[in-house]
Amino acid sequence: MPIAKGYAATDASSPLTPFTFERRAPNDDDVVISIKYSGICHSDIHQARNEWGNSIYPMVPGHEIAGVVTEVGAKVTKFKVGDHVGVGCFVDSCTQCATRDLDNEQYMPGLIGTYNAYEADGTTPTYGGYSDSIVVKEGYVLSIPENLPLDAAAPLLCAGITLYSPLKHWNAGPGKKVAIVGMGGLGHMGVKLGAAMGADITVLSQSLSKKEDGLKLGAKTYYATSDAETFKTLAGSFDLILCTVSADIDWNAYLSLLKVDGAMVLLGVPEKPVPVHAFSLIGGRRTLAGSMIGSIKETQDMLDFCGRHDIVSEIETISMDQVNEAYERVLKSDVRYRFVIDMATM
Amino acid sequence: MPIAKGYAATDASSPLTPFTFERRAPNDDDVVISIKYSGICHSDIHQARNEWGNSIYPMVPGHEIAGVVTEVGAKVTKFKVGDHVGVGCFVDSCTQCATRDLDNEQYMPGLIGTYNAYEADGTTPTYGGYSDSIVVKEGYVLSIPENLPLDAAAPLLCAGITLYSPLKHWNAGPGKKVAIVGMGGLGHMGVKLGAAMGADITVLSQSLSKKEDGLKLGAKTYYATSDAETFKTLAGSFDLILCTVSADIDWNAYLSLLKVDGAMVLLGVPEKPVPVHAFSLIGGRRTLAGSMIGSIKETQDMLDFCGRHDIVSEIETISMDQVNEAYERVLKSDVRYRFVIDMATM
Numbered sequence: 001m002p003i004a005k006g007y008a009a010t011d012a013s014s015p016l017t018p019f020t021f022e023r024r025a026p027n028d029d030d031v032v033i034s035i036k037y038s039g040i041c042h043s044d045i046h047q048a049r050n051e052w053g054n055s056i057y058p059m060v061p062g063h064e065i066a067g068v069v070t071e072v073g074a075k076v077t078k079f080k081v082g083d084h085v086g087v088g089c090f091v092d093s094c095t096q097c098a099t100r101d102l103d104n105e106q107y108m109p110g111l112i113g114t115y116n117a118y119e120a121d122g123t124t125p126t127y128g129g130y131s132d133s134i135v136v137k138e139g140y141v142l143s144i145p146e147n148l149p150l151d152a153a154a155p156l157l158c159a160g161i162t163l164y165s166p167l168k169h170w171n172a173g174p175g176k177k178v179a180i181v182g183m184g185g186l187g188h189m190g191v192k193l194g195a196a197m198g199a200d201i202t203v204l205s206q207s208l209s210k211k212e213d214g215l216k217l218g219a220k221t222y223y224a225t226s227d228a229e230t231f232k233t234l235a236g237s238f239d240l241i242l243c244t245v246s247a248d249i250d251w252n253a254y255l256s257l258l259k260v261d262g263a264m265v266l267l268g269v270p271e272k273p274v275p276v277h278a279f280s281l282i283g284g285r286r287t288l289a290g291s292m293i294g295s296i297k298e299t300q301d302m303l304d305f306c307g308r309h310d311i312v313s314e315i316e317t318i319s320m321d322q323v324n325e326a327y328e329r330v331l332k333s334d335v336r337y338r339f340v341i342d343m344a345t346m
Numbered sequence: 347m348p349i350a351k352g353y354a355a356t357d358a359s360s361p362l363t364p365f366t367f368e369r370r371a372p373n374d375d376d377v378v379i380s381i382k383y384s385g386i387c388h389s390d391i392h393q394a395r396n397e398w399g400n401s402i403y404p405m406v407p408g409h410e411i412a413g414v415v416t417e418v419g420a421k422v423t424k425f426k427v428g429d430h431v432g433v434g435c436f437v438d439s440c441t442q443c444a445t446r447d448l449d450n451e452q453y454m455p456g457l458i459g460t461y462n463a464y465e466a467d468g469t470t471p472t473y474g475g476y477s478d479s480i481v482v483k484e485g486y487v488l489s490i491p492e493n494l495p496l497d498a499a500a501p502l503l504c505a506g507i508t509l510y511s512p513l514k515h516w517n518a519g520p521g522k523k524v525a526i527v528g529m530g531g532l533g534h535m536g537v538k539l540g541a542a543m544g545a546d547i548t549v550l551s552q553s554l555s556k557k558e559d560g561l562k563l564g565a566k567t568y569y570a571t572s573d574a575e576t577f578k579t580l581a582g583s584f585d586l587i588l589c590t591v592s593a594d595i596d597w598n599a600y601l602s603l604l605k606v607d608g609a610m611v612l613l614g615v616p617e618k619p620v621p622v623h624a625f626s627l628i629g630g631r632r633t634l635a636g637s638m639i640g641s642i643k644e645t646q647d648m649l650d651f652c653g654r655h656d657i658v659s660e661i662e663t664i665s666m667d668q669v670n671e672a673y674e675r676v677l678k679s680d681v682r683y684r685f686v687i688d689m690a691t692m
Contacts, residue, residue: 104606269628270624276619282612288634291628
């Protein structure tokens with residue numbers, strides 16, 4: 001059994017601490033990865049602190065993993081030692097499922113999370129990316145284009161695909177007006193990816209404090225949602241609104257910014273349900289939808305797209321022992337725009 | 347000025363009473379119609395009683411109009427005296443609008459309702475179908491196929507198109523599982539139209555009291571939503587759910603019945619906003635949308651489709667002086683499935 005070193009949450013209220021554990025022995029179809037960088041996603045904090053009520057301890061968070069292949073099983077054909085690879089939010093899916101849909105595996109019931117889950121055997125816990133190595137089935141390993149730096153590429157595995165998938169699914173591209181609500185770890189990726197697809201991007205952020213960044217990353221316009229005039233000015237403007245915030249906002253106000261047949265897509269999860277007026281949807285055949293990460297196939301498409309367009313995340317690199325401090329800063333939105341842990345500091 | 351006889355609401359609380367009024371003098375592009383039948387839509391009651399707060403009195407309700415052409419203006423090319431025609435929910439649209447979209451005119455800001463509205467001049471009130479004649483611009487008059495009886499065809503002009511449009515827009519057809527929520531004036535049209543399109547139709551109704559009718563009209567299966575087992579049995583089943591009820595129901599429970607990428611479309615308007623959980627949408631890329639009637643082009647397509655498939659509404663014909671009693675019965679859902687006023691009783 002390969003021994004891994006990482007950081008783990010041992011309960012809902014304590015800081016993360018060093019943790020040594022066994023990875024499973026690699027099978028014929030497994031890839032062994034030396035993790036170089038691991039991004040910090042807000043959902044790591046939710047789960048480390050049991051805010052979704054389903055936490056398994058000890059928990060090694062991390063599902064924005066970038067590293068280098070150190071070993072491959074006998075049946076592995078897509079990867080070789082030395083390849084730059086990534087692992088995202090899940091490491092297996094629907095192994096028993098008759099209706100398995102490989103284009104939508106992220107929505108299938110048998111999804112196995114990269115951490116805070118159990119392997120298909122139902123008993124072996126999965127441990128995530130805040131560690132120095134991981135063993136993953138070939139089919140769930142992504143190839144990271146060589147021209148992308150591994151540190152800034154790590155957040156593509158969750159933040160990147162979370163925005164890429166709905167932009168593609170709802171046909172963002174030339175001639176389409178797209179609003180990105182929230183200019184954080186997710187939102188800034190939406191600006192970069194949407195602009196690279198040729199869409200006309202507007203950022204809707206609480207304040208104008210990140211306006212300069214937003215325009216530099218590719219947004220055409222940038223509005224403060226704290227200004228009531230914004231909702232008058234932009235009424236009926238957008239084909240697509242991607243909502244990355246999980247704060248309690250009035251979705252009806254945002255729905256009024258859609259054109260006829262426009263769609264608003266939720267990517268963040270507010271704690272409480274949000275009241276929706278039927279008229280907000282009926283009066284323009286508008287859509288309120290949700291989207292969650294993307295399939296393995298789509299994640300690879302996204303990484304290839306990012307390789308062609310030189311797109312990575314804007315990051316702040318930290319050492320492993322700064323993770324608890326970084327969590328506090330994420331909660332205060334004090335990061336531009338994603339923390340990435342340098343695993344060489346492990 | 348042609349004189350018309352009808353029934354009007356004179357304020358929000360009195361019953362409808364006989365009312366004689368002038369129709370506008372026909373222009374070159376107008377069609378004069380002798381109204382033979384007028385359906386009763388629940389929204390007639392909402393508006394007669396000022397429940398949407400925008401009522402103009404005296405009000406002659408009625409936007410499910412079927413009749414015969416008695417006169418055409420000099421420039422009218424599509425209709426001649428004696429033709430069977432219909433008028434639906436609007437009689438003009440966006441006359442000043444630069445972005446006028448003829449495929450979606452029902453969602454354009456300049457829509458002029460068949461009643462409880464003003465003509466493009468902003469001062470002449472429009473009066474609806476509870477009357478013996480109407481003058482309508484050729485472009486807003488629909489042709490009713492000769493094989494359809496005028497009485498049972500009248501409700502196609504609102505109830506029919508309200509279901510046809512979302513069934514078409516969300517691609518109901520062979521291989522698609524479609525649920526119709528509510529088995530009333532709207533719902534029963536959804537069953538007939540959806541089945542004729544080749545979709546696999548399920549009715550979700552509060553009770554099983556109309557099950558026999560539902561199956562006869564084309565539904566494959568019929569479930570009572572008062573039975574909690576229904577939501578377990580049907581979890582993840584449908585490509586499309588059309589919700590015709592305006593009662594306060596838990597949309598999240600219905601959203602859980604959708605497949606991945608499924609859509610639930612609201613056609614009825616509950617009084618209060620409904621709380622929606624983001625997870626109900628995100629966990630399967632599900633859509634909550636709204637739809638409102640259809641364009642003139644689409645309404646004509648619907649009537650032609652109904653002509654080919656011999657589809658009309660299930661109706662109960664009443665005399666004009668029974669309208670107030672009929673309103674009370676609509677409010678108690680005591681009608682199978684649409685009241686139609688016989689204008690010969692005027």
